[in-house]
Amino acid sequence: MADSQPSSESDPHAPVDGESTPAAGPLGKKSELPLGLPQPAVGRLSLYFRELHRLIETGVTSVNSRQLGRLVDVSPAVVRRDLSALGTIGRRGVGYDVQRLVDRIGVVLGSGTEWNVVLIGVGSLGDALLRYRGFQRLGFQLSGAFDNSPRRIGTTIAGVTVLDAAVMDDFLVQKPAQLAILAVPADVAGDIADRLVRGGVSGILNFAPTTIKLPPRVAIVNVDLASELQRLVFAVQSNKSPP
Numbered sequence: 001m002a003d004s005q006p007s008s009e010s011d012p013h014a015p016v017d018g019e020s021t022p023a024a025g026p027l028g029k030k031s032e033l034p035l036g037l038p039q040p041a042v043g044r045l046s047l048y049f050r051e052l053h054r055l056i057e058t059g060v061t062s063v064n065s066r067q068l069g070r071l072v073d074v075s076p077a078v079v080r081r082d083l084s085a086l087g088t089i090g091r092r093g094v095g096y097d098v099q100r101l102v103d104r105i106g107v108v109l110g111s112g113t114e115w116n117v118v119l120i121g122v123g124s125l126g127d128a129l130l131r132y133r134g135f136q137r138l139g140f141q142l143s144g145a146f147d148n149s150p151r152r153i154g155t156t157i158a159g160v161t162v163l164d165a166a167v168m169d170d171f172l173v174q175k176p177a178q179l180a181i182l183a184v185p186a187d188v189a190g191d192i193a194d195r196l197v198r199g200g201v202s203g204i205l206n207f208a209p210t211t212i213k214l215p216p217r218v219a220i221v222n223v224d225l226a227s228e229l230q231r232l233v234f235a236v237q238s239n240k241s242p243p
């Protein structure tokens with residue numbers, strides 16, 4: 001069974017003390033992470049990656065751990081530790097070459113590769129995800145979208161035509177996808193996930209509020225915005241001074 005971690009466990013700003021245990025990789029799958037990086041560190045790599053791209057756009061060519069730490073709100077020591085796990089890519093007193101660092105993090109996060117992604121469930125959430133432009137920039141190609149509602153089938157959203165979920169299995173044979181996003185109601189998510197696994201998908205991003213059991217070779221990451229809100233409430237309450 002693949003780990004199904006709540007998204008809060010991947011909080012890149014989580015305390016670093018307990019990070020010695022190697023945990024899930026970018027897709028929640030242990031073997032995907034050659035470096036045994038703990039999951040919060042993987043989350044921070046994504047943040048570094050985003051900020052480094054911004055630096056490149058503004059013509060910055062080198063950055064040190066203090067500057068990078070400030071951009072993602074972590075200490076320079078954490079930045080140095082995270083980046084040292086990628087190999088020797090920084091030089092004392094000089095800092096990191098921004099392009100080299102982006103390339104290295106990109107390899108670790110798999111963003112140098114094109115990932116075919118299918119989306120199942122084109123309701124309110126699926127519709128918004130289809131319209132999100134950020135996926136493509138990171139190499140995620142939405143190759144197919146599926147729904148079982150006649151109101152949705154045949155519509156085109158952000159250039160992707162929604163297909164009947166009944167043809168999904170054949171579609172995956174013709175056009176394999178490595179990843180899938182599940183945005184269907186909880187009661188059908190497990191069955192669809194099984195079909196995706198049989199169709200060769202190796203990672204599922206699951207939005208449905210249910211636990212899905214999959215073979216260990218398939219990674220799953222669960223996204224739960226409600227529990228993120230609870231974390232936010234907890235943080236807000238912790239910051240409040242006692243009455």
Ligand SMILES: NC(=O)c1ccc[n+]([C@@H]2O[C@H](COP(=O)([O-])OP(=O)(O)OC[C@H]3O[C@@H](n4cnc5c(N)ncnc54)[C@H](O)[C@@H]3O)[C@@H](O)[C@H]2O)c1
Binds near residue numbers: 125146165207
């Ligand atoms: N994780 C989160 O933070 C988060 C946030 C919002 C919604 N959700 C969950 O995401 C899912 C989608 O939410 P929504 O608001 O878009 O719901 P929605 O009802 O608007 O959309 C669900 C879509 O799934 C389709 N569908 C139903 N059964 C199907 C099947 N067997 N095959 C293919 N398509 C099927 C429906 O036709 C519909 O278009 C729900 O499970 C919801 O609880 C999670």
